[in-house]
Amino acid sequence: MKTLPIYQVDAFTSQIFGGNPAAVMPLEEWLPDETLRALAMENNLSETAFLVPLPDEPEADFHIRWFTPTVEVPLCGHATLASAWVVFNKLGWKHQQVRFQSKSGPLGVEQTDDGWLELDFPNLAFEQRPTPGLIHEALKGAPDSAFFVPNDTNYLVVLENEAAVKAAQPEIRKLKELGNQGVIITARGEDSDFVSRYFAPGAGIDEDPVTGSIHSVLVPYWAEKLGKNALLAKQASARGGVLRCELKGDRVAIAGQAAFYMEGSVQLP
Template identity: 45%
Template structure:
């Protein structure tokens, strides 16, 4: 079996050891699902992205947590774009990533800021009633509002300090019938802040979650009556995102920096 290249990239940051680390594995064709899952478990990062080059600027992409494949991942797509662009794609003005279930994600290098802008389908969450289980997940904290997105439950809290101090019940979150739980509130120095929890996927708290902002940006754009928003994810590593709602699309911008480049030695299997 051939060895595979492996990159580890810190996404939604311009500083090593910040943002959200993702593994990127370029492959000539996707390996078996079993092997990709084993590689993702071995990497033990929130996401490992596998990328197949299909043509100039055209790619297929799939994402795996340590325990399962997911429908959509923003930070690992940003990491993949960073690797591909820095590995010889500097002449490309757009990179198109075809996914299994989330359509095509378009990424454009932002040469002025040294980052990248990702264009996603907007996920406009619907308001639902709170429940005893949701309050249990929040360790008894009272939500201001609760929304249901395509993947996650979203709970709006009173202010940034409530988001920062929250100690959620991961056992209850893991039993919710959703990918995970996002908590959010107006920010002190940005438009909104958030934290994201995915214990059912093997991720207690995700450092920075691009996919969650495909729902958070439309929610706060409507609430704040503005299309361009600044966001901060308040995990210990932290990350900054710039969001813009354009009709049925959400544009999310951020930077990335490569931490590691190496090989997966599959010839030993």
């Protein structure tokens, strides 16, 4: 019998029951992928992050991987933020920053002076394309053009205003036919610079409460539109979340708070 630690942290919120819950499981070494997928399915959260220390790697402190209940994903913001919270608060980490090695390259998380955690994420390129027919069918009022994010398999759809983002009720069954592609909807915000929501039913996530990784494309998009690099973002899901963002050349800083929910152990045969 093998005992594994597990933590659950609500990311991009200062209070439990808000933001986006993530499971974090520090490991001593990698388990088989089928075991990681089974653990993520059992946890049944939008993402479970797995960490393995890299004591002999000069450029990174931990290797991080993220799994939804059905697939491994190349990038995940909220579970990275939750993982950093666990490293800083539960694993005895004494440094101001932790560095992760990932499928999307190096990712850093730094503790700010006011207690937020700031993610150092890539600036993801996007390209304008005709809106796919499935998105038109699933999302009433979708414009004729959207933006495709090749490195994160997402479509970005810009709606008229914040009210349209909040009122959107996409047909999840149709979006699921996109396969492993998510749909971001966004608009200028009323009391923030922009708002967004994110749907990825093909990856096992009907709607994600708060998605840090999509801000790797939202921030460069809105920075250009609004003519400024420092942006306040809100994700307009039922749980909701707040993100302080900044475009920094080929990187994007995404800061949020975290609320600790629980810890325990998993027994593997």
